[in-house]
Amino acid sequence: MEQLLNKSVLVLNRNWQAIQTCSARRAVHLLATGHAKVVQDEGEEKYETHDFSSWLEYSKINPQEHMLRSIQIAIRVPRIVVLSYYDRFPAQQVTFSRRNVFLRDGHICQYCHKEFPENELNLDHVIPRKKGGVTTWENIVTSCIKCNTRKGDKLPKDANMHPKNQPVTPRWKADFSMRDRSYDSAWCTFLQH
Numbered sequence: 001m002e003q004l005l006n007k008s009v010l011v012l013n014r015n016w017q018a019i020q021t022c023s024a025r026r027a028v029h030l031l032a033t034g035h036a037k038v039v040q041d042e043g044e045e046k047y048e049t050h051d052f053s054s055w056l057e058y059s060k061i062n063p064q065e066h067m068l069r070s071i072q073i074a075i076r077v078p079r080i081v082v083l084s085y086y087d088r089f090p091a092q093q094v095t096f097s098r099r100n101v102f103l104r105d106g107h108i109c110q111y112c113h114k115e116f117p118e119n120e121l122n123l124d125h126v127i128p129r130k131k132g133g134v135t136t137w138e139n140i141v142t143s144c145i146k147c148n149t150r151k152g153d154k155l156p157k158d159a160n161m162h163p164k165n166q167p168v169t170p171r172w173k174a175d176f177s178m179r180d181r182s183y184d185s186a187w188c189t190f191l192q193h
C-alpha cells in the first residue's frame with residue numbers, strides 16, 4: 001500500500017503540458033478535493049478526464065491488480081492527472097541540490113568524463129571556496145572522488161583541470177525531476193517538447 005501511494009503520477013497543467021510528477025497519494029488528494037482530474041490513459045475513451053466520483057466508477061468497472069483500498073472504496077492509482085485551476089505555467093526553476101547537479105551533468109565527472117553512480121560522486125567548486133568560490137549552479141560541477149581530491153583547492157588553470165561543460169543553471173524541463181524515477185510509458189505523449 002505504501003509503495004502504491006508513493007508511485008509517481010504525471011501532473012499536467014490546464015493546457016495539458018507536463019509540469020511535474022507527484023506521488024499517487026498527492027494525486028488522489030488533488031482528485032478528491034477537486035483540484036485535479038485523472039486523465040484516462042487507455043481504452044476507447046483514452047484522454048477522457050475523470051473527477052473523483054467518475055474515477056471511482058471507472059475503477060469499479062475496470063479494476064486493476066493494484067488498487068488503493070480503504071474500508072469503503074477501492075480506487076485505481078492514476079498515472080496522469082490534469083490540474084483544474086492553474087492556467088499559467090508554474091515557476092520553472094530547478095532546485096539547486098546535490099542530486100540535481102548530478103542530473104544536470106548526467107552523472108559524468110566533469111574532469112575525467114566518466115560516468116559514476118551517485119555514491120561515487122562529489123560536488124566540486126570550480127573556483128574553490130578558499131579562493132572565494134560560491135556554491136551556485138555556475139560554480140559547482142559533478143566530480144568523481146578521485147578528480148575532486150586531485151583538484152583540491154586549486155583553480156582550474158593551476159590544476160590544469162577544466163570542466164567538460166560550462167556549468168549553468170539548468171533550464172527547467174518537465175522531465176528533469178523525472179529522470180531518476182521510473183518512467184511511465186503512458187506519459188510519453190505529454191513529454192515531447
Ligand SMILES: [Zn+2]
Pocket residue numbers: 109110111112113114143144145146147148
Ligand atoms: Zn573524474
